[in-house]
Amino acid sequence: MATKIRLARGGSKKRPYYRIVIADIRSPRDGRFIEKVGSYDPMLPKDSEDRVKLNVERIQYWLGNGAKPTDRVHRFLDAAGLLKREPRNNPQKAELGAKAKERLEAKKLADEEAAAATAEAATEGASEEAAAE
Template sequence: MATKIRLARGGSKKRPYYRIVVADIRAPRDGRFIEKVGSYNPMLPKDSENRVELNVERIQHWLGTGAQPTDRVARFLDAAGLLKREPRNNPKKAQLGRKAQERLDEKKAAEEEAAAAAAAAAEEAAAE
């Protein structure tokens, strides 16, 4: 059976609370799970020690049996020193989209035309 270590959402509307669970990959997000191995409360400050709670022994057991953590859980495990997570590489993240790039090019062209027109007007005034 393929298993994942993932987050199961709980809490009320606009007050999220997550259980870190080991579940079959086919089970629904908030549905049946095999074992609860921790919790995550995003409402607490980032430096709070109770923000992420992990049962280290059980997580190591499940990682040893082949359970794959999701990306967010892998970040928690990396912070706790249980798993080495390689940083992702997205070289296109800072690049503008096609339409935004076109708008920027049009704006630059308009500024260059305005600067050229101003320079021509200054030369004409100086020539008189």
């Protein structure tokens, strides 16, 4: 049986609370699970000790039996020192979309035209002053 260590959502609307559970990969997210091995309360501050609670012995047992953690649970296990998680790199995430690039290009052209008009007005003003003297 393929198992995962994952989050099962509980709590009321806009007040999430998660159980960290061992579940068959075919069972639904909030449905049947094999064992509860921890909890996660995202409403608590990040430095709170009660934000993530883990039953380390049971998690190590299930990892030894082939359970695969989800990405979020893998982060918790990395913070607890149970697993090592390599940071991911998505350089395309920071790129602007096509429309944003078009808007930025249009803004640059408008700024250049405004700067050129200002410089032209300044040179005309300087030439008028020189002619007046």
